[in-house]
Amino acid sequence: MKALVTLTSSESKRLIAKGTIGLPSVQNALEKHTIIVAGGTTNAYVAEELLGVQIEDKTGYTMGIVTNGELGISKSSKKTQPYVIIQGQAQEIPWKEYLPKLKRGDIFIKGGNAVDHTGLAAVMVSDSMGGTIGAAQGIIYARGIELIVPIGLEKMVPDVRKSVEFMTNSTLDQAIGNKVGLIPMVGARVVTELTALETLYDVEASCIAAGGVDGSEGSVTLVLEGLEEEVERAIKDIRSLKGEPQILVK
Numbered sequence: 001m002k003a004l005v006t007l008t009s010s011e012s013k014r015l016i017a018k019g020t021i022g023l024p025s026v027q028n029a030l031e032k033h034t035i036i037v038a039g040g041t042t043n044a045y046v047a048e049e050l051l052g053v054q055i056e057d058k059t060g061y062t063m064g065i066v067t068n069g070e071l072g073i074s075k076s077s078k079k080t081q082p083y084v085i086i087q088g089q090a091q092e093i094p095w096k097e098y099l100p101k102l103k104r105g106d107i108f109i110k111g112g113n114a115v116d117h118t119g120l121a122a123v124m125v126s127d128s129m130g131g132t133i134g135a136a137q138g139i140i141y142a143r144g145i146e147l148i149v150p151i152g153l154e155k156m157v158p159d160v161r162k163s164v165e166f167m168t169n170s171t172l173d174q175a176i177g178n179k180v181g182l183i184p185m186v187g188a189r190v191v192t193e194l195t196a197l198e199t200l201y202d203v204e205a206s207c208i209a210a211g212g213v214d215g216s217e218g219s220v221t222l223v224l225e226g227l228e229e230e231v232e233r234a235i236k237d238i239r240s241l242k243g244e245p246q247i248l249v250k
Contacts, residue, residue, distance in 0.1 A: 001228040003235055004208075009218035010244040012152045012193050017045035019196020020150045023189075026050075026107060029146075033105040035085040036095050038132045039063055040111025041247055042150045047083050051090055055080050058247050062111070064126060067249050070177030071124065076250065099136060102145050108136055112151040112185065119190045120160040121149045124180040133183050147188040153207050154218040160184055193222060201234040202226055215246060 007015065020026060029035050030050065037047045044061035048054060055061055060076035082095045091098075102108070110133055112121040125131035140147050157163060167182045197205040203226035212219040224234055 001231040002223060002225040003231050004221065004223050005235070005238050006212070006216070006219055006221045007193065007238070007241070008212075008216055008244070008246070009152060009154055010246050011238075011241045012154070012218075012220060013042045013045045013150075013247075014241050014244045015193055015196050015238070016042060016150045016152060016191055017049045019193075019199045020046050020109070020148060020191045021049045022196070022199045023148070023191070025146055026148070029105060029107045030085070030088050032087065033107070034087075034098070034102065035083075035107045035109065036098065036102075036136075037083045037085065038095065038108065038110045038136070039082050040150075041065075042152065043082075043109060043111045044080070046109055046150055047080075050085060051083065053090075057250050059249055063131070064124060064178070064180075065249070066113075071126070071175070071180055072177055073126075078250070096135060099139055102139055102143060104144050107146045107148060108140055109148045109150065110136070110185065110188075112149045112188075112190075113155060114157045114160055114163060114182070115149075115151050115153075115155055115190055115192065116157055116160045118160075120184060120186065121151055121188055121190050122160045122164060122182050122184045125183055126178045126180045130181075130183060133185065137183075137185075141187070147185060148191060149185055149188045150191045152218070153192050153194070153220045154210060156210075193220060197222070197224055197234060200237070202230045203234055 044058035057078040060078040113124045115121040194205045203224040205224045209221040
């Protein structure tokens with residue numbers, strides 16, 4: 001059986017979050033280890049799914065934000081600090097303080113701004129020290145910590161490697177909005193809508209189109225194929241995601 005669905009950006013984020021927590025390594029870490037859910041609007045959905053909480057203003061779960069056609073910093077008055085989850089329980093620990101304690105089996109979840117067809121993801125940073133990924137990447141690589149990047153297909157670019165090289169061969173002179181750099185997240189496990197569908201259901205999924213208008217900007221159109229019962233199960237769950245509220249700057 002083959003079925004077609006279109007997801008808005010916020011519906012995609014909810015699906016990706018469900019797919020992220022469905023990964024066996026995340027389930028294992030949720031039970032036995034530590035998960036740090038770094039900032040990001042998609043990561044706000046991940047935190048909600050992991051902890052059963054509601055983050056009312058998801059723009060408060062990120063520092064950098066793309067809005068009004070430019071790059072900026074979140075001005076949300078309802079800031080939510082990144083969660084440190086130890087054996088399924090959220091702890092009142094700043095993530096940077098816990099960072100040196102990370103060990104094999106723990107997971108670091110970081111949002112991204114670009115992904116390409118090879119699965120390489122990158123994140124924009126305006127902080128001169130490299131922001132969140134600049135602080136975490138050394139420990140992640142040195143200790144074999146799994147880095148997971150939940151990211152929508154709306155953020156697909158032609159070639160992340162070439163984009164990084166293009167950005168680093170000279171400095172920016174002007175920008176409409178904040179100036180940023182671009183840091184690749186080599187070795188990260190990228191979770192897109194396709195990954196989520198293939199994790200949660202026994203289906204094969206493909207993105208066949210993207211875009212829309214009147215609230216469907218950033219939408220993706222997907223086709224999934226598999227046994228009838230699996231496709232029907234996926235469609236039933238996707239219907240429950242329809243109408244996920246847009247993320248609005250408050």
